[in-house]
Amino acid sequence: MKYVIVIPDGCADEPIEALGGRTPLEVANVPAMDELAKNGKLGLANNTPDHLPAGSEVANLCLLGYDPDRYFTGRAPLEAAAQGITLEPGDWAVRCNLVTIEEQTMVDFTADHVTTEEATELLESLQAELRSEDPIESRLNFVPGVSYRNLLIFRGSESIAAPFSKDTRSTAPHDLTDLPVSNDFPRGPGSDWLVRLMNRSADVFADHPVNKRRVAAGKRPVTSVWLWGLGDAPKLPSFESLHGVRGVMITAVDLLRGIAALVGWPRIDVEGATGYLDTDYAAKGRAAIKALQTYDLVCVHVEAPDEASHEGRHDAKIEAIEQIDKQIVDPLIKALSAKGDYRILITPDHPTYCRTKKHTHAMVPWLISGTGIDPDSETSYDEKAAENSGLNFANGWDLIGHFIESEH
Incomplete structure (x- = not known):
């Protein structure tokens, strides 16, 4: 079994008046994600507990299966790990x-x-x-x-x-x-x-x-x-020890590189990946396909939707989501289908609202499709469809086990 996680950072949003009361994810033309939705399951997950920051540091730990109340010590230590900086006791x-x-x-x-x-x-x-x-x-x-x-x-x-x-x-x-x-x-x-x-x-x-x-x-x-x-320094058990699969991270953001290092994943640095709206989406897609030859699980993180939200630009956010669908998700589906059994999870880490230009505490829509997944009745990937499914994880860190280990 091959596993892929695609994280369109901050792509979840609230309805926007200028978009006719729809979210950027609802407006975006995402045929690859919608096709996965038709053949898979949707739901909601809470990666940002109310008593912790509504940021990527907490949300991505949750998304990868780590209870932040046990493992989160602060954002900066995660980024220090990305740079190979070891924090000793007292640091x-x-x-x-x-x-x-x-x-x-x-x-x-x-x-x-x-x-x-x-x-x-x-x-x-x-x-x-x-x-x-x-x-x-x-x-x-x-x-x-x-x-x-x-x-x-x-x-x-x-x-x-x-x-x-x-x-x-x-x-x-x-x-x-x-x-x-x-x-x-x-x-x-x-x-x-x-x-x-x-x-x-x-x-x-x-x-x-x-x-x-x-x-x-x-x-x-x-x-x-x-x-x-x-x-100070966090102590995280390896992802492989918890779930039995070898993972790798593709990202341009130090925070995700650091989390990867702490959970035992190597990282792949992609030329042209900037962590901004001008990132090379296609290069990330190609790198993910190549990584499937070596690793059980490939995680592709894309910062662009979050950056667009911080700038209050719903048009740029829609464009980023569409590029993720076209340049990353679509070629990945084709590559995975040719390899045999696979599962793919698509989910943002947290919502980032264009109106407020910041992260917020709210549930995010997830999509799981592939081998052994019984489809529900939803036919599109967006916040409304995910809410309609009724399959929710109040503790976001439980989703990863559902993705990898359950028979669905």
Whole structure:
């Protein structure tokens, strides 16, 4: 049996007035997914428990079968794993966005998609400002990632503990788009220390050569870092030990790379996969088909629908969903059919509403089709059809077992 999971990140939405009261998934032309729906089962799953962040960090752990109350420690540790950073006891990782804040409003949580080279230069300048004689600051290291997505690592010791804890609260900057930030700075234990560092970054970046070049080129400046998603090292059992199949991850996003590393999956980096709307969908589809020769399970994550939602662009979201159907799902179905027994699961991790431009706590529609799946009466893949099916998982982490292990 071959298994494929396709994650169109954030593709679930609410009805949109400009679309005649339909969602982008309802409007999108997705013949391959609809054909799978006719021959498979639909339902809803809750990957974002109300008491946890409604973000990809929690949702994707749930989607892959891990109860976040047992395994989630924070977003940043997952991204640290993606970069091969090992967190020892006492170590902490903090997500470090480069952002544009103007008049205390989060104008752009990507800082106009700052380049990786620019981000590296800015973080090197901020690193140089840290005081080696300070017991906390001497144990900090900024780690450049991709574009605006970066990390801050704290290395603890027996004598020097992190100033923050599991009770330190923070807010994801992508949930603050076009909103005031004054009430959403870190809070709780150690929050004053995080806020001071964020304020210091604003001073360092104010007249930085990188920003001078960006402004001259008509781009938004990087006004500061935004620190959030902090946590210590999680401990996850391998996916193979739980489900008996070998998996591989195809994604352009560090968060998913990190989760893959922690559950024992290698990752395939695809040339042209950007984690944005301009990603090479066809290249991801080809990589997934090739990976089926080696692995039992291939997981393809596509960030584009989520990015379109964060920009409030339902037209771009529809286009992204259609490209996933045409360039990834359709060729995968043909390849799987030629190989024999297979099952395919299509599901977003969480909803991301174009209206609010942020993630939300709500059920997401899933579709399972393939060998041994008795079809229900639904004939399309969308939120309404999934709701009509009545097959729901209140705990999203139970879905993966239903997909792999049940006889349906």
